[in-house]
Amino acid sequence: MPRRQGQGPRRPTITDIAEKAGVSKGSVSYALNGHPGVSEPTRRRILAIAEEIGWHPNRAARALSASRAGACGLALARPARTLAYEPFFSKLLSGIESELSARQFALMLQIVEDVEAETEVLRRWWAERRVDGVLLVDLRVDDPRVPLVEQLGLPAVIVGGPGRTGSVPFFSGGDAEGIRQIVGHLASLGHRRIDRVGGSPEFAAMQVRTRVFEQALRAARARGRVVTTDFSSSAGAAATRQLLNSKSPPTAIVYDNDIMAVAGLGTAQELGVLVPAELSLVSFDDSTLCEVVRPALTARARDVFGYGARAAQALIALVDGEEMPGNVDEMPRLISRGSTASLAATAPGDGRDALPAH
Amino acid sequence: MPRRQGQGPRRPTITDIAEKAGVSKGSVSYALNGHPGVSEPTRRRILAIAEEIGWHPNRAARALSASRAGACGLALARPARTLAYEPFFSKLLSGIESELSARQFALMLQIVEDVEAETEVLRRWWAERRVDGVLLVDLRVDDPRVPLVEQLGLPAVIVGGPGRTGSVPFFSGGDAEGIRQIVGHLASLGHRRIDRVGGSPEFAAMQVRTRVFEQALRAARARGRVVTTDFSSSAGAAATRQLLNSKSPPTAIVYDNDIMAVAGLGTAQELGVLVPAELSLVSFDDSTLCEVVRPALTARARDVFGYGARAAQALIALVDGEEMPGNVDEMPRLISRGSTASLAATAPGDGRDALPAH
């Protein structure tokens, strides 16, 4: 026989409401949930009593009888200490959370070390009925989470595909269009040697970016290399140094995130390379960071908050068995700031002659 | 009579285990929870069967009978879209989450617009038994959450006091020591005019910082002003401009967060003020940001991840009715980087003569 915890006053239940109203618990439940089966006057009386005594449904009880957790899960396979460096992620989380809470869904968050650990979390959440569905981020190439959720029958939405996603719906982040805009912008400024400091190729999104980047270069009759990194500032700095010190240095560099772009800017400054006179820099993610450095960084902007919100909305629809909203492709836009400039306008010739040996 | 959702295979319950093992559900429960009341051979058999059929406890059922949600809550009264600008917060969240999940607690996260909305979330969570306890961050002066959790009997730990916290335990962030270290560092470099770009005074922590800042200035025989802001980069830039354009500009500025410090650096550069030759800059929060800009920013570093983890640990102890670990005051350390320098060493005289009019 359960004992009561000693904490605070006993919270009211539907039994209390039923007693006060002089009806059965069943009627109270119908009234509270807006189901047919109670007369309008009775419903109003019940609602008034619930309000008066400050009743709220016990989520555990509701979850148990309704076989529904009322929560969605987000497991993040990221070393916890690096989470801090991702303004993108914070915005995404805000967007997801705002939609979820507006729909009365709770958000379960867990940070794990790698994708294997994440699959374990997904299994456990589903087995424990902790969640009704999950959001999958940072899709990997041949991601094990996709077959897992399919096998489990766990409702899931992939945030930021595409990749091979099986039957799991996904929301694309508009990366392809973003890359095209950036390369187009740089090419229109006269750049023909455009390198890219990209993220790790294990991510499905990176493969798309690299493929589209190379297509865009060809379309612009430009050349360029891709250096892969782990997205960290130190890797961004190292890659920049490597590119600028190479035999044929670029006149423009595109970075896959804002942190690396800022690190690249600092590195260029250390090497005495003038931005944007001698080198143009573009970040693939916009953030306050890009605005506050000098020169401010040209960046691909997109509505990350809305992106997260739409993904959450899709997941709720999936969980509720409603029709999924379509994948509205994000339309990114390029925000031109001080870090990009025309080569011709700022540096006569190819602009490299005046460079110190670096 | 409940119906089964059409999703996936039926998940095993203790009834299944009891049948397979030929014992009662009660024995299964005792065995699974490591309680006395079952023989060792029986326990092992039960555990083996549970493992074999992939049993996991239904959290809703467990929560209902144990009157325990197995979750802690974190409601954030921050405009969702600005959450992105807080590396501090991301690290804190990671630390909290790591401790919680290590102890099998889930984290419920909700982002709300203001403290009033947050009190509503706390009330609802507790009434719905969604959480066993909550973490309170960004304590305000006369924060309504403190009397609320006391009245509700909702276990809570304040992250980043102090302030008037009633009976609610809190973890201090070591702000006082941090301020002293920064002012001491700048004074030892010869600075006597040290201004501070602080956060909004509605936060309890800001009051402490300002008080200690003024004490530290007096102790160092230095002078300085405090400008309050909303922590945003634009406010940081505006405050910097205001201070540098004043009749008696500072030779050093301390910023309450990294974003404002970076914005301040950019503003100084725009105004043609050389950092650190003519102006030293210090950030009160360290982050990658501080490392990647040029010059890199001197900053107060602290173990934010561990700070969050310890707060979560304290909350779990409180929820479990165990003894709370003591409030180990954070010992911050100052990381000296390129943005601070001795006045005398870099600029003869008071160093202001050479400044362009700004």
Add this chain to the structure above:
DNA sequence: CTGAAAGCGCTTACAG
């Protein structure tokens, strides 16, 4: 329109 009852999957005193 309303009530009595069974059931969700656990936990835990109580008897044997």
Add this chain to the structure above:
DNA sequence: CTGAAAGCGCTTACAG
């Protein structure tokens, strides 16, 4: 050491 039973607070077919 083990089993049978009640109870957590809901939801929902089923009878009236």
